[in-house]
Amino acid sequence: MKYIDEFRDGELAKNLAQSIAATVQPGRNYSFMEFCGGHTHAISRYGLSDLLPPTVRMVHGPGCPVCVLPIGRVDLAIRLALERGVILCTYGDTLRVPASDGLSLMKAKARGGDIRIVYSTIDALQIARDNPQREVVFFAIGFETTTPPTAVAIQQADAEGLKNFSVLCCHVLTPSAISNILESPEVRQWGTVPLDGFIGPAHVSTVIGSRPYEFFAEEYRKPVVIAGFEPLDVMQAILMLVRQVNEGRAEVENEFARAVTRDGNLKAQDRVAEVFELRREFEWRGLSTVPYSALRIRQRYAALDAERRFALEYSSVPDNKACECGAILRGVKKPQDCKIFGTVCTPENPIGSCMVSSEGACAAHYSYGRYKDMH
Amino acid sequence: MAEVKRGYVRPLDLKHGRVDMTHGSGGRAMVQLISELFARHLGNEYLGQGNDGAVLPAPTLHGKPGRLVMATDSHVVSPLFFPGGDIGCLSVHGTVNDVAVMGATPLYLAAGFILEEGFPLADLARIVESMAAAAKEAGVPVVTGDTKVVERGKGDGIFITTTGVGVLADGMNLGGERARPGDVILVSGTLGDHGVAIMSQRENLSFEAPIESDTAALNGLVTALMATGAGLRCLRDPTRGGLAATLNEIATQSGVGMMLYEKAIPVKPVVNAACEFLGLDPLYVANEGKLVVICNALDAELLLNTMRAHPLGRDACFVGDVIADDHHFVQMTTAFGGKRIVDWLAGDQLPRIC
Numbered sequence: 001m002k003y004i005d006e007f008r009d010g011e012l013a014k015n016l017a018q019s020i021a022a023t024v025q026p027g028r029n030y031s032f033m034e035f036c037g038g039h040t041h042a043i044s045r046y047g048l049s050d051l052l053p054p055t056v057r058m059v060h061g062p063g064c065p066v067c068v069l070p071i072g073r074v075d076l077a078i079r080l081a082l083e084r085g086v087i088l089c090t091y092g093d094t095l096r097v098p099a100s101d102g103l104s105l106m107k108a109k110a111r112g113g114d115i116r117i118v119y120s121t122i123d124a125l126q127i128a129r130d131n132p133q134r135e136v137v138f139f140a141i142g143f144e145t146t147t148p149p150t151a152v153a154i155q156q157a158d159a160e161g162l163k164n165f166s167v168l169c170c171h172v173l174t175p176s177a178i179s180n181i182l183e184s185p186e187v188r189q190w191g192t193v194p195l196d197g198f199i200g201p202a203h204v205s206t207v208i209g210s211r212p213y214e215f216f217a218e219e220y221r222k223p224v225v226i227a228g229f230e231p232l233d234v235m236q237a238i239l240m241l242v243r244q245v246n247e248g249r250a251e252v253e254n255e256f257a258r259a260v261t262r263d264g265n266l267k268a269q270d271r272v273a274e275v276f277e278l279r280r281e282f283e284w285r286g287l288s289t290v291p292y293s294a295l296r297i298r299q300r301y302a303a304l305d306a307e308r309r310f311a312l313e314y315s316s317v318p319d320n321k322a323c324e325c326g327a328i329l330r331g332v333k334k335p336q337d338c339k340i341f342g343t344v345c346t347p348e349n350p351i352g353s354c355m356v357s358s359e360g361a362c363a364a365h366y367s368y369g370r371y372k373d374m375h
Numbered sequence: 376m377a378e379v380k381r382g383y384v385r386p387l388d389l390k391h392g393r394v395d396m397t398h399g400s401g402g403r404a405m406v407q408l409i410s411e412l413f414a415r416h417l418g419n420e421y422l423g424q425g426n427d428g429a430v431l432p433a434p435t436l437h438g439k440p441g442r443l444v445m446a447t448d449s450h451v452v453s454p455l456f457f458p459g460g461d462i463g464c465l466s467v468h469g470t471v472n473d474v475a476v477m478g479a480t481p482l483y484l485a486a487g488f489i490l491e492e493g494f495p496l497a498d499l500a501r502i503v504e505s506m507a508a509a510a511k512e513a514g515v516p517v518v519t520g521d522t523k524v525v526e527r528g529k530g531d532g533i534f535i536t537t538t539g540v541g542v543l544a545d546g547m548n549l550g551g552e553r554a555r556p557g558d559v560i561l562v563s564g565t566l567g568d569h570g571v572a573i574m575s576q577r578e579n580l581s582f583e584a585p586i587e588s589d590t591a592a593l594n595g596l597v598t599a600l601m602a603t604g605a606g607l608r609c610l611r612d613p614t615r616g617g618l619a620a621t622l623n624e625i626a627t628q629s630g631v632g633m634m635l636y637e638k639a640i641p642v643k644p645v646v647n648a649a650c651e652f653l654g655l656d657p658l659y660v661a662n663e664g665k666l667v668v669i670c671n672a673l674d675a676e677l678l679l680n681t682m683r684a685h686p687l688g689r690d691a692c693f694v695g696d697v698i699a700d701d702h703h704f705v706q707m708t709t710a711f712g713g714k715r716i717v718d719w720l721a722g723d724q725l726p727r728i729c
Contacts, residue, residue, distance in 0.1 A: 001648050001651065008710055008711075010638070010709075010710040013710075013711040014711075014712060044715060045715060046709045046711045047708075047713020047715045048711065048713055050712070050713035051711060051713055231711055348721050366718070367718045368716050368718070369716065371702065371704050371714075371716050
C-alpha cells in the first residue's frame with residue numbers, strides 16, 4: 001500500500017533501532033510519554049518496545065478518546081437512548097465503554113436502545129434526514145481530530161433547518177491534558193513519574209499545528225517530537241527525543257512534516273471557533289476535573305445542543321474502586337500494576353476504560369504484550 | 376363454454392411475487408413453492424422421495440464402511456448478495472467445508488429456510504439457483520429441507536441453516552488437538568477476502584477494484600491434500616474470527632503455542648487497504664474458501680505444492696510454526712522483528728476512532 005508500507009519497513013526499523021542503541025548514553029535512563037492512543041497501539045502492535053534499549057521506557061499517556069470519557073457522560077448518552085427514545089449515533093469504540101449499573105451503550109442497545117455506529121458525522125445527519133419523526137443525537141467524542149467534522153455537521157444541520165438533529169458534545173482538548181500531566185505532583189514535585197519528553201500527537205497536530213506545544217517545551221523544559229502513527233514514525237521520534245535529551249535541548253520538532261505544519265489547519269480551526277466555546281471545566285476519566293479542557297456548543301447553535309435541548313444534568317460517577325485507570329492514564333502506574341488487570345478486567349469484560357479501546361494502555365498490553373509478564 | 380381446468384394453480388410469480396404467510400402454512404401454496412422453486416433447482420432422487428425424511432444408503436468409503444461426520448451451520452449474512460457470492464452458495468460452502476476439514480467426504484446436505492413475509496420471490500429464486508449450482512459443483516446434493524415463513528419484521532429476509540453429512544475413514548483424525556511443537560502452519564491463500572467484501576458493502580464503501588468474497592467448497596482441495604499421504608495434523612477453515620480465532624482454538628485444544636511471521640501472511644493489497652481504512656486487522660476477518668493446514672514440517676513442501684496446483688490453493692504459503700508454550704499463546708514476529716500476541720477477538724471488531 002503506497003504511503004503506508006514505506007512507513008512499516010522492517011529493515012529501516014532495524015537501522016533506526018541500531019541508531020537509537022548507539023545514541024543513548026550509558027548509565028542514563030530515558031522516559032518518554034506518547035500522548036496518543038494511536039502511538040500506544042503502534043508500539044504494541046509492532047512490538048516496538050522489543051527494539052528499544054532497556055534504558056528507554058515508554059509511558060502511555062491519556063490520549064485515547066474513549067479512555068478519558070467519564071462514566072457520567074456515557075450515562076447521559078445511555079439515558080437519551082433508553083429514556084428519551086432518541087436514535088443515538090456514535091463512533092464504534094464508544095459502544096463498549098463501561099457506564100453505571102453495569103451498562104454500556106452496547107448493552108443499552110441490547111435493551112432496546114436505538115444506538116447506531118457511524119463512520120462520520122455525515123452519516124448521522126443522513127439518519128436524521130431519513131427519520132424526520134425521530135430525535136437523532138450524535139454523541140460527539142474525541143480530541144481536536146474529530147472536532148471539526150462535528151462543527152461541520154452542526155453548521156450543516158443549521159443551514160438545512162434540520163429540526164430533529166442535535167449533538168451531545170464531549171470534545172476535549174489535547175494541550176490542557178498535557179498541562180495537567182506536567183502540573184501533576186507526580187511529575188512536578190515528587191518525580192515519581194520521570195518524564196524526559198513527549199511524542200506529540202499525529203492527527204490532532206494536523207489540525208492544531210505544532211505551535212501549541214512550544215509552550216510546553218519552553219515553560220516545562222520538555223522536548224516534544226510530533227510523530228505520525230506509523231511504526232517508523234514512532235522509532236524516528238524516539239531517536240529525535242534521545243538526541244534532544246543528550247544535547248540538553250527542549251524544542252518542538254516535527255517528525256510528521258508530511259502532514260503537520262506550524263499553524264495547522266486554519267480552516268478547520270475557524271469552523272471549530274465558530275461553533276464551539278471553552279467549557280469552564282470538564283471531568284476527564286483519570287485526570288478528574290480539568291479547567292478549560294473541553295468544548296461546548298455556542299449559544300448561536302443552542303437548538304442543536306443536546307444538553308440544552310433535553311435539559312441534561314451532568315453528575316459525576318466515581319470509577320470502580322479497584323480500577324487504576326486514573327493512575328495509568330497519568331503515567332503513574334503500568335497496566336500490570338493494577339490488581340484487576342487481566343483477572344476481573346479483560347477486553348471481554350472491561351471494568352476500566354483503558355481496557356476498552358485497542359488504543360487504551362491496558363487493552364494494548366493485554367492484547368499484544370501480556371506474554372512478556374508470564375515468560 | 377370454456378372449460379375451467381380442474382386443480383389449476385397459477386404458477387409462482389417469480390418476477391414480482393413475494394413470500395406471504397401461506398407459503399409456510401402447509402397448504403397448497405407451500406407445496407407449490409417447494410415444487411416450483413426448491414425441487415426444481417435442487418431436485419435429486421432423494422429429495423424427490425417427497426417424504427418427511429430422506430432415506431439414504433449406508434455410507435461407505437472405497438467400498439468399506441466409514442464413520443459418519445455431521446456438521447451444521449446457520450447463515451444470516453447481510454447483505455444477502457455480495458461480490459463473489461450470496462447467502463445461497465455460502466450456505467452450501469460453509470457446511471461442506473465444515474465436514475471436509477474433518478478429513479471426511481461430504482455426501483449430503485439438509486437445508487432449512489426461514490423466510491420473512493414480503494421477501495421477493497425473485498431474490499429467493501436467485502438464492503436457490505445459486506445453492507443448486509454450488510451443491511452441484513461440490514458434488515453434494517441437498518436431500519431434504521424445510522421452509523418456514525415468519526411475519527414481516529420477525530426475520531431479516533431469509534435465514535438458511537444447512538446440515539451436512541459425510542463419511543470418514545476409520546482411523547482418520549484431523550482434530551484440533553493434534554498439533555505438536557515443531558509442526559508448521561500453512562494457509563491455502565490470501566486472508567480476509569470474504570469479511571472485507573461483506574463489510575465494504577455494509578458500510579457503503581466502494582473501492583476502485585471490487586473486493587470479491589472467496590466463498591468456495593474446499594472438499595476437492597482437501598481430497599487432494601489427503602491423497603498425498605502426507606503427515607497432516609489438523610485442518611480448519613478460518614471463518615468467523617479469521618486466522619487468529621482458528622489458531623487460538625487449535626493452540627488451546629492441542630496445548631501448544633504458535634509463532635506467526637507477519638511478513639509471510641498473505642493479504643491482497645486491496646484487502647489490506649480496506650482494513651486500514653475500516654480500522655480492521657485482516658488476521659481477524661472471516662474467510663469462506665480458505666484452509667489452515669497444520670502438518671509435520673517435513674511434509675510442508677509437498678502439501679504446499681499440492682495446494683498450489685489446485686485452483687483454490689494457488690496462493691498457498693507457510694505462515695508460522697507450532698511451538699511449545701504452557702500459556703498456549705499465539706504470537707507473531709512483526710515485520711519489525713518485535714513480538715506480540717495475536718489474541719482472541721474481544722467482542723466484535725469495532726472501528727477505532729482516530
